[in-house]
Amino acid sequence: MKARVYKSTGSWYQLKNEAGQTFNGRAKGVFKIEGITSTNPIAVGDWVEVEMENELEKSVTITAIHDRENYIARTSPHKKVQHHIVASNLDQALIFATLKEPRTSQGFIDRFLCTAEAYHIPAIIVFNKADIYRDKELDKYAELEEMYLAIGYKVFLTSVKERQGLDELKLLLKNKTTLISGHSGVGKSTFINALFPEMALRTQEVSGWSGKGMHTTTFAEMFDLPGGGQIIDTPGIRELGLVGISRQELSHYFPEMRELLNNCQFNNCLHMNEPGCAVKEAVQDGRIHLDRYVSYCTILDSIEEKNY
Structure with a gap:
C-alpha cells in the first residue's frame, strides 16, 4: 500500500494512504538514501510503501521510500555535520518574514531563497504584520519588494490580524503542496488558523500517539487543505544552515x-x-x-x- 508521511517524531510516523485513511507507522530497519547523511531518512511529504502490522490499531511498517521529486534540507540543529530534511515533494515554499516584532533580517530571507533555488523549489516571500508597520517599515517594504520582484520572486504584504492579502495567498495554495517557514513569532500558525479555521484546533493540539516527552516543536507537520492541496507547517527556524552548497556553486x-x-x-x-x-x-x-x-x-x- 502506498501512503504519504504527514508527521514524524523520529521513530513514529503519521501516514495517510491515497484513500485518505490514517495510520501510525514505524520504519523497518535503517534506510540509507543516495548516501546522504541525514538525521531523518524518512521526511514529511515522502511517499512510502507500507505493510499492515495491526489492523485494529491501524499500525503499519514502512518498507520502502519512493523517489523524491525534490526536498529541502538544512544543517541538523544538533549535529552540524549532518543534515536534516525539512520536507519533500514540494510545489512551492512560502517564507514568512516581518519587519518588526520580530524583525527578519534580509540575510535570513536570502539564505532561505538560496536553499529553495538549490533544491528547485519556487519560493514566495510574505511580509506579515502590516497592521503594525509605520512609515519607516512601509518604506523598507517598498524597497525590498522592488528588489525581489526585479529578480523574479513573488512578494506579498499581509496582515493576518486584519485579513489583508489573505485571499490572494489562499489562491496560491490551492492544489499545491506548500512548505511554510520562517522565524518563530512571524505569524505562521495564526495565518493557517485564519485561512482555515477548521484546522485551528489541529495546529494547537499535540496528538496523543506521539507519546510524552517528544520535542514536538522540532518536527514539521503536513495538513490537508479544504478544497485541495497540502501545507507543511515547520517549527520556527532560528538560523538556516545551507547544506551541500559549495563556495563555487x-x-x-x-x-x-x-x-x-x-x-x-x-x-x-x-x-x-x-x-x-x-x-x-x-x-x-x-x-x-x-x-x-x-x-x-x-x-x-x-x-x-x-x-x-
Missing part, C-alpha cells in the same frame, strides 16, 4: 547572478577580488542590488571550503 542560486556567470573572465570566479568579473560590474552599474551582493558575500564567508 553559491552564485548559481542567486538568479540575478546566474545569468551573468558566463561573462566572467574566469570560469571559477567567486565574484570577490577577481579581475574581469561580470557580477561585480553589474553591482557597480546597479543591475544587481548592493544588498543582495552583500548577502552573497556573507553567505560565501559562512561556507567552509572542504579540502577534497
Whole structure:
C-alpha cells in the first residue's frame, strides 16, 4: 500500500494512504538514501510503501521510500555535520518574514531563497504584520519588494490580524503542496488558523500517539487543505544552515547572478577580488542590488571550503 508521511517524531510516523485513511507507522530497519547523511531518512511529504502490522490499531511498517521529486534540507540543529530534511515533494515554499516584532533580517530571507533555488523549489516571500508597520517599515517594504520582484520572486504584504492579502495567498495554495517557514513569532500558525479555521484546533493540539516527552516543536507537520492541496507547517527556524552548497556553486542560486556567470573572465570566479568579473560590474552599474551582493558575500564567508 502506498501512503504519504504527514508527521514524524523520529521513530513514529503519521501516514495517510491515497484513500485518505490514517495510520501510525514505524520504519523497518535503517534506510540509507543516495548516501546522504541525514538525521531523518524518512521526511514529511515522502511517499512510502507500507505493510499492515495491526489492523485494529491501524499500525503499519514502512518498507520502502519512493523517489523524491525534490526536498529541502538544512544543517541538523544538533549535529552540524549532518543534515536534516525539512520536507519533500514540494510545489512551492512560502517564507514568512516581518519587519518588526520580530524583525527578519534580509540575510535570513536570502539564505532561505538560496536553499529553495538549490533544491528547485519556487519560493514566495510574505511580509506579515502590516497592521503594525509605520512609515519607516512601509518604506523598507517598498524597497525590498522592488528588489525581489526585479529578480523574479513573488512578494506579498499581509496582515493576518486584519485579513489583508489573505485571499490572494489562499489562491496560491490551492492544489499545491506548500512548505511554510520562517522565524518563530512571524505569524505562521495564526495565518493557517485564519485561512482555515477548521484546522485551528489541529495546529494547537499535540496528538496523543506521539507519546510524552517528544520535542514536538522540532518536527514539521503536513495538513490537508479544504478544497485541495497540502501545507507543511515547520517549527520556527532560528538560523538556516545551507547544506551541500559549495563556495563555487553559491552564485548559481542567486538568479540575478546566474545569468551573468558566463561573462566572467574566469570560469571559477567567486565574484570577490577577481579581475574581469561580470557580477561585480553589474553591482557597480546597479543591475544587481548592493544588498543582495552583500548577502552573497556573507553567505560565501559562512561556507567552509572542504579540502577534497
